[in-house]
Amino acid sequence: MPEGHTVHRVARQLELDLVGRPLRVTSPQGRFAAGAERLDGQVLAASSAVGKQLFLTFASGDVLRVHLGLYGAWDFYGRLSPLVAGEAAWGSMGAPRLRRAVRMGEDEREQPADEGGLVATLHQAFPPEPVGQVRVRLATSETVADLRGPSACEVLDPAGAEAVLARLGPDPATLTGDDERTAAGREVVRRLRARNVAVGQLLMDQSVVAGVGNIYRAVLLFRARLDPRTPGRDVPERTAAALWTDWAALLADGIADGMIITREDLTPDQRQAARADPTLRHWVYGRAGEPCRVCGTPVVVEDMAARKLYRCPRCQRRPRTRTTTRTRTTRTSTSTSTSTTTRRTTTPR
DNA sequence: AAAACATGCTCAT
DNA sequence: TGAGCCTGTTTTA
Numbered sequence: 001m002p003e004g005h006t007v008h009r010v011a012r013q014l015e016l017d018l019v020g021r022p023l024r025v026t027s028p029q030g031r032f033a034a035g036a037e038r039l040d041g042q043v044l045a046a047s048s049a050v051g052k053q054l055f056l057t058f059a060s061g062d063v064l065r066v067h068l069g070l071y072g073a074w075d076f077y078g079r080l081s082p083l084v085a086g087e088a089a090w091g092s093m094g095a096p097r098l099r100r101a102v103r104m105g106e107d108e109r110e111q112p113a114d115e116g117g118l119v120a121t122l123h124q125a126f127p128p129e130p131v132g133q134v135r136v137r138l139a140t141s142e143t144v145a146d147l148r149g150p151s152a153c154e155v156l157d158p159a160g161a162e163a164v165l166a167r168l169g170p171d172p173a174t175l176t177g178d179d180e181r182t183a184a185g186r187e188v189v190r191r192l193r194a195r196n197v198a199v200g201q202l203l204m205d206q207s208v209v210a211g212v213g214n215i216y217r218a219v220l221l222f223r224a225r226l227d228p229r230t231p232g233r234d235v236p237e238r239t240a241a242a243l244w245t246d247w248a249a250l251l252a253d254g255i256a257d258g259m260i261i262t263r264e265d266l267t268p269d270q271r272q273a274a275r276a277d278p279t280l281r282h283w284v285y286g287r288a289g290e291p292c293r294v295c296g297t298p299v300v301v302e303d304m305a306a307r308k309l310y311r312c313p314r315c316q317r318r319p320r321t322r323t324t325t326r327t328r329t330t331r332t333s334t335s336t337s338t339s340t341t342t343r344r345t346t347t348p349r
Numbered sequence: 350a351a352a353a354c355a356t357g358c359t360c361a362t
Numbered sequence: 363t364g365a366g367c368c369t370g371t372t373t374t375a
Contacts, residue, residue: 215356307357352372353372353373355370355372
């Protein structure tokens with residue numbers, strides 16, 4: 001259930017509440033017993049996310065790499081710091097207190113108070129019994145983080161972690177400052193336009209740009225009004241650059257919101273409604289057969305890169321190509337620009 | 350009760 | 363391109 005935004009939130013939560021402390025590391029399920037034993041008792045030195053990869057660096061230099069895959073999730077219990085400054089701060093109102101478990105991996109949601117929710121959790125013994133198949137439990141005396149269903153969970157040395165990083169494209173959430181962001185954007189544009197592969201596939205390729213998943217892919221392409229089947233090579237430079245800046249904006253929103261809401265047309269009230277109602281969140285994702293919110297044409301779904309890809313066959317166009325010039329000369333980029341393509345650049349909010 | 354499905358990725362062919 | 367893996371929820375029989 002996680003795309004990049006989720007992993008960044010997890011990294012941040014772990015940073016706030018577990019970094020700098022010695023951790024009790026166990027594998028209640030048993031499938032990570034050896035790794036847990038190796039890490040148990042070490043101080044967690046750093047927590048960071050790149051794309052969908054989570055890296056937890058321990059004092060010894062050991063790095064726990066976690067990838068949630070399609071089904072992974074973290075459950076948090078106990079004392080938790082508010083993730084976003086200014087957020088309704090249950091924890092900042094005086095003494096630390098217990099909180100409901102928050103699942104990070106799909107939409108974060110609060111359990112109903114009457115069954116296993118707030119009241120029950122408050123009076124539940126701490127640490128709580130593991131729920132389901134818990135691969136790893138990271139615990140301080142106050143906070144517990146349970147990892148379930150990851151596709152990757154392994155201990156690496158620093159070189160191993162570096163090797164994983166080297167295979168990832170830029171992630172806007174890891175970049176600080178305009179210069180870094182601009183340079184990364186140029187690199188992403190280059191990687192997108194270097195290949196003849198469909199742009200819908202390239203956006204899912206973590207070595208092109210990191211952290212985009214199936215929902216973000218669909219929405220980025222819709223917001224750019226770009227046909228997913230367009231070869232990367234034929235994506236106008238401006239459009240490729242817009243995909244990058246839009247991704248940066250959507251990711252930042254996703255990290256702040258804890259869920260993917262990608263419609264910039266919503267009023268604040270509607271946006272609030274969309275938090276509770278998944279059918280309101282997206283332009284095209286998951287809406288096969290339903291009318292496009294812009295033009296009314298039924299949304300189309302088809303497989304691309306082994307995943308369902310949703311698009312509006314009318315709003316999302318293939319840009320005009322300049323096939324004759326491309327094969328012969330290396331283009332003189334200034335003269336023939338994107339000129340007449342009537343692409344609406346929908347800026348987020 | 351069983352099957353289908355899901356915001357991912359790797360490996361073999 | 364397809365199978366396999368990880369786990370939980372929703373839909374179908």
